[in-house]
Each structure stands twice: as C-alpha cells, then as structure tokens.
Amino acid sequence: MFWHTKEGMSHRQIYRWQWLRSIIINKWAMGLPHINTPLRKFLLRLGGLKVGKGGFVGMHGWFEDMVPHRVSIGDNVTMSFQVTLVAHGPKADPSNMDIVIKDGAYIGCNVTILPGVTIGEKAGVGACAVVTKDVPPGAIVVGNPARILRYRPE
Numbered sequence: 001m002f003w004h005t006k007e008g009m010s011h012r013q014i015y016r017w018q019w020l021r022s023i024i025i026n027k028w029a030m031g032l033p034h035i036n037t038p039l040r041k042f043l044l045r046l047g048g049l050k051v052g053k054g055g056f057v058g059m060h061g062w063f064e065d066m067v068p069h070r071v072s073i074g075d076n077v078t079m080s081f082q083v084t085l086v087a088h089g090p091k092a093d094p095s096n097m098d099i100v101i102k103d104g105a106y107i108g109c110n111v112t113i114l115p116g117v118t119i120g121e122k123a124g125v126g127a128c129a130v131v132t133k134d135v136p137p138g139a140i141v142v143g144n145p146a147r148i149l150r151y152r153p154e
Contacts, residue, residue, distance in 0.1 A: 021047045022065040030061050049073065052103065058083065064099070070115075074103035080127075084112040091115055102137070122152060 029043035040059075041051045048068030051057070052075035061083040064071050070087035073079070079101075087099050097115040101107065105119045108127035119125065120137030129146040138152045 018066055021068060025049070025063050025065045025068065030059060030063070032059065034059055052077065055079070058109075061085070064088065067097070070098045072098065073101045074105065074121075076103055077101050077105050077107070079107040080109040080111075082110045083107050086112070087115050089115060124152070 024043055025047035029040045029047070032040050032043075037056055040057050044051050044057065044063065047063075047065065049063060050069075050072040052073055054076040055073075056078045057073075058079055058081035060081055061079070063083075063085045064087040066088050071085055085099050087097050089097075091097060093116070098118075099113055099115065100118040101113075102119060102121045102123075104122040106124040107113070107119070108125055108129065110128045111125050111131065112129075113119070113125075113131045117131050117134060119131070119135045120139065122138050123135045124140040125131060125135065125146065126140065126142030126149070128144070129142055130144040131141065132145045135141050135146070136148070136151075138154075140149045140152065141147060142149050
C-alpha cells in the first residue's frame with residue numbers, strides 16, 4: 001500500500017503517513033470490542049502488519065505503527081489484551097529488528113515484545129513478560145526479562 005514504509009526511506013517520508021497508520025492500527029483496530037477480531041485483523045493488515053488466518057488479537061494493545069512491515073504474526077496465534085509490539089529503537093544489531101510470531105503461539109496479557117525477537121511455533125509467553133530474546137518452539141517463557149519455564153509436552 002502507498003503508506004507502507006520501507007528501509008532506506010527518509011525520516012520525512014516515514015513520518016508522512018505515520019499518523020494515518022497510527023490511527024488505523026492503534027486507535028481504530030485496538031479499540032474495537034473483543035467480538036470484532038476479524039475487523040481488527042483487517043485493520044491491522046490495512047496498516048501494514050502481516051497477520052495470518054485464525055487466532056485472536058485482544059484489545060487495547062500497542063502495535064508497531066512506525067515500521068509495521070517489520071511485524072509478522074502467523075496463523076492461529078492468540079494474543080491477549082494489552083500486548084505491546086515494538087520493532088524500532090536502538091539495538092546492537094540494527095539489521096534484524098523484525099518481530100516474528102510463528103503459527104500457534106500464545107501471548108498472554110500485558111506482554112511486551114522488543115525488536116528482533118522470534119517467537120517459535122506453539123510457544124507460550126506468560127502474562128506481563130518482557131521478551132528480549134528469541135523463544136524456541138514449544139517453550140513457555142515468563143518474567144522480566146522472559147526466561148524459559150518449561151517446554152510444552154509433545
């Protein structure tokens with residue numbers, strides 16, 4: 001879409017459409033009642049995030065609106081309420097700032113996911129966790145910073 005940002009754009013070009021993306025993603029989509037998950041996911045896609053089929057996206061979160069192309073949410077992902085996804089800011093390796101949440105993952109209430117994190121398939125993130133590193137497939141992580149508690153049984 002014409003308001004999506006790409007790497008290498010000037011700050012002026014990035015900021016030009018940021019207000020529109022912010023309204024679409026973080027005001028309209030995240031403010032909808034929980035029964036409107038399909039409409040919420042449509043608005044997130046319209047704002048530039050990659051969102052898969054199925055699953056659930058809770059209300060009142062904050063999703064990346066400055067560089068939405070860096071966020072990818074897989075199929076059948078359950079994201080509870082007040083989840084924050086941040087895919088920008090200072091980092092030791094700025095080449096990988098993408099947030100990838102793979103198929104079947106569960107993200108609990110009030111979780112913050114920082115830049116460059118991949119959450120593996122069928123992994124779980126406990127409530128109020130701050131995820132700073134990759135989560136292996138099937139792992140359950142909790143805490144601040146998030147640490148592996150256990151693995152899901154096969």
